[in-house]
Amino acid sequence: xxxxxxxxxxxxxxxxxxxxxxxxxxxxxxxxxxxxxxxxxxxxxxxxxxxxxxxxxxxxxxxxxxxxxxxxxxxxxxxxxxxx
Amino acid sequence: xxxxxxxxxxxxxxxxxxxxxxxxxxxxxxxxxxxxxxxxxxxxxxxxxxxxxxxxxxxxxxxxxxxxxxxxxxxxxxxxxxxxxxxxxxxxxxxxxxxxxxxxxxxxxxxxxxxxxxxxxxxxxxxxxxxxxxxxxxxxxxxxxxxxxxxxxxxxxxxxxxxxxxxxxxxxxxxxxxxxxxxxxxxxxxxxxxxxxxxxxxxxxxxxxxxxxxxxxxxxxxxxxxxxxxxxxxxxxxxxxxxxxxxxxxxxxxxxxxxxxxxxxxxxxxxxxxxxxxxxxxxxxxxxxxxxxxxxxxxxxxxxxxxxxxxxxxxxxxxxxxxxxxxxxxxxxxxxxxxxxxxxxxxxxxxxxxxxxxxxxxxxxxxxxxxxxxxxxxxxxxxxxxxxxxxxxxxxxxxxx
Numbered sequence: 001x002x003x004x005x006x007x008x009x010x011x012x013x014x015x016x017x018x019x020x021x022x023x024x025x026x027x028x029x030x031x032x033x034x035x036x037x038x039x040x041x042x043x044x045x046x047x048x049x050x051x052x053x054x055x056x057x058x059x060x061x062x063x064x065x066x067x068x069x070x071x072x073x074x075x076x077x078x079x080x081x082x083x084x
Numbered sequence: 085x086x087x088x089x090x091x092x093x094x095x096x097x098x099x100x101x102x103x104x105x106x107x108x109x110x111x112x113x114x115x116x117x118x119x120x121x122x123x124x125x126x127x128x129x130x131x132x133x134x135x136x137x138x139x140x141x142x143x144x145x146x147x148x149x150x151x152x153x154x155x156x157x158x159x160x161x162x163x164x165x166x167x168x169x170x171x172x173x174x175x176x177x178x179x180x181x182x183x184x185x186x187x188x189x190x191x192x193x194x195x196x197x198x199x200x201x202x203x204x205x206x207x208x209x210x211x212x213x214x215x216x217x218x219x220x221x222x223x224x225x226x227x228x229x230x231x232x233x234x235x236x237x238x239x240x241x242x243x244x245x246x247x248x249x250x251x252x253x254x255x256x257x258x259x260x261x262x263x264x265x266x267x268x269x270x271x272x273x274x275x276x277x278x279x280x281x282x283x284x285x286x287x288x289x290x291x292x293x294x295x296x297x298x299x300x301x302x303x304x305x306x307x308x309x310x311x312x313x314x315x316x317x318x319x320x321x322x323x324x325x326x327x328x329x330x331x332x333x334x335x336x337x338x339x340x341x342x343x344x345x346x347x348x349x350x351x352x353x354x355x356x357x358x359x360x361x362x363x364x365x366x367x368x369x370x371x372x373x374x375x376x377x378x379x380x381x382x383x384x385x386x387x388x389x390x391x392x393x394x395x396x397x398x399x400x401x402x403x404x405x406x407x408x409x410x411x412x413x414x415x416x417x418x419x420x421x422x423x424x425x426x427x428x429x430x431x432x433x434x435x436x437x438x439x440x441x442x443x444x445x446x447x448x449x450x451x452x453x454x455x456x457x458x459x460x461x462x463x464x465x466x467x468x469x470x471x472x473x474x475x476x477x478x479x480x481x482x483x484x485x
Contacts, residue, residue, distance in 0.1 A: 009317055010248050011275060019322070051271040053328075060266075060331045078317065078328065080267050083245035083279040084132040084220045084289065 115305030131289030132218035202349035
């Protein structure tokens with residue numbers, strides 16, 4: 001397992017109450033496992049589950065993508081923002 | 085050679101007016117001429133639309149269209165900085181057009197004072213070659229996206245709330261995704277916060293709107309490093325921005341995919357389950373017997389001091405509240421155990437009635453549903469229309485926000 005910084009943007013920040021937090025992930029993982037781990041740790045995010053993007057190291061993560069996480073990898077939870 | 089001839093890339097008038105941007109590498113005369121021949125549509129003349137319109141007008145865009153059905157209100161002015169106090173109550177689109185013309189009379193401005201919907205969007209959009217999404221609601225964002233894809237127009241999309249902003253360019257180039265490629269399903273309306281509820285700071289919309297204007301200038305000038313295929317996330321509170329590389333166009337996308345199922349605008353209010361505006365809906369979650377109107381509450385509290393629970397966030401409670409109100413937020417109603425709620429309210433076992441108030445009368449109903457479960461010996465009733473109704477009907481000195 002490896003401790004990885006997870007960032008919460010917009011509504012995700014509102015739901016989690018933190019801008020960022022370290023979360024344990026397996027070193028070799030994939031999109032589904034990252035999403036499942038994040039939702040288990042932060043159940044309040046289930047409200048935005050269908051619209052939240054995940055980005056790994058500032059790159060959009062697609063379902064099915066595989067990742068080898070490293071010490072400075074950053075995972076971001078990004079729901080759409082609609083105000084203006 | 086005589087001394088009265090020259091080769092000009094641009095008119096003397098334009099060279100003088102736009103000289104400082106003509107001097108910028110990669111923009112130059114070509115960028116200026118392209119900008120002058122561009123027709124840019126700005127949908128939404130609010131916090132984002134104001135800087136987009138003013139910067140593009142000043143930069144010398146040829147034709148600007150502005151879509152907005154709304155009127156300027158006093159609580160717009162802190163962020164919608166193009167408007168003057170004298171324009172409160174007037175059409176936003178017309179006021180903005182007036183202000184652009186007074187800044188740069190060479191810009192051709194067209195005003196569309198309509199509520200954009202599936203019936204009129206194609207007719208309006210087809211006259212433009214770049215569109216800016218400066219709107220405030222999810223339904224209109226999908227509508228704008230779909231119409232841009234259908235008419236093959238690049239979309240410069242900005243959004244902002246509280247301390248945060250997002251910015252991207254959609255449907256610009258063969259690999260570039262559209263909004264639907266990223267968000268094929270609309271969000272649950274209960275998870276969407278608008279600026280009316282969440283608030284927003286002027287410089288946040290100002291930053292994002294200014295960057296939208298910049299993206300338009302880059303597209304017009306054929307500068308290749310646009311935000312197409314990227315999403316810029318701006319966190320004004322931390323002073324940080326991040327640019328996320330987005331996915332490529334989704335070949336299965338309902339509108340820009342290889343076999344699209346959306347070939348004309350759909351019903352976006354139905355699709356999103358939310359209206360095409362940022363106004364707060366009036367919920368009806370409680371039976372009428374579990375609610376009191378503001379006149380009734382005025383009479384009840386006149387007879388005897390009441391227990392009043394105020395569910396608003398502390399920032400709103402701080403603006404103004406009734407003297408008997410105790411601030412226990414909706415989240416706290418959800419998370420706190422019943423004994424803590426009753427001790428904060430200061431109620432004991434002899435109390436039978438308590439009232440719940442919020443800003444507009446939606447959260448107060450949600451709170452009554454929660455409180456009923458936790459403190460079932462007390463009859464909780466909410467105040468219909470909340471403080472907004474109180475200010476309108478009982479005490480017009482109460483600060484509205």
